[in-house]
Amino acid sequence: MKLRLNDGIELFYTIDDFTDPWTEPETVVMHHGMAKSHKMWFGWVPIIARHYRVIRFDMRGMGLSDVSGPDHAWTLDSFTADLKEFADKMELDKFHLIGETVGGSISMNYSINNQERLRSLTVATSPTNFDSHHKESADLIDREGINVWVEESIGRRLDPQIVDPAYIRWYAEQMKATPAHVV
Structure with missing residues (x-):
């Protein structure tokens, strides 16, 4: 709706x-x-x-x-x-x-x-x-795009040692669908 x-x-x-x-x-x-x-x-x-x-x-x-x-x-x-x-x-x-x-x-x-x-x-x-971490993320998105930001930050969001790799891929794809200027 x-x-x-x-x-x-x-x-x-x-x-x-x-x-x-x-x-x-x-x-x-x-x-x-x-x-x-x-x-x-x-x-x-x-x-x-x-x-x-x-x-x-x-x-x-x-x-x-x-x-x-x-x-x-x-x-x-x-x-x-x-x-x-x-x-x-x-x-x-x-x-x-x-x-x-x-x-x-x-x-x-x-x-x-x-x-x-x-x-x-x-x-x-x-x-x-x-904090400065968010500024660094914004700069990375501006320089290299949202896909690079998602790939570089996904390990902070989901621990690959314990989270199903298929879920990590799905989660990353969801994030990559957001236009860079929104983030």
Whole structure:
């Protein structure tokens, strides 16, 4: 499904709800990280969606969502504004928010001014500030492209000693699908 933001950009989202049909489940919004998509949460859905209504969406410029041009302000605050508008348009008065990596940073930023709307906030491996490592990543993407950045950084994301190589390849391909100017 798609939800149109006020600036015309459409965000893709999907709802997974395997709760008992006579109940009124609470909602969990799952926010993926940079250069990823709603698909990253696939392993979580069977467990969480049995007890909660789960909404997974693709951030602007990622997955199946529309891509803004390079002149768009690709900032923590602009992604946070997208999350707020998404929650508003989905009429989510109170919900649980789960974010990973930059999705968690966006979720923390959202919580500062919207804590009354959150039942809980869960973040995983999310930076609270963006150090020189992020500048180095941006420079690498500018110089050599997103594919090189993904290949050089994948070992920090997934340990090849314990993670299935097929999953690592799938994960990397998901990330490589993101336009470089978005990252």
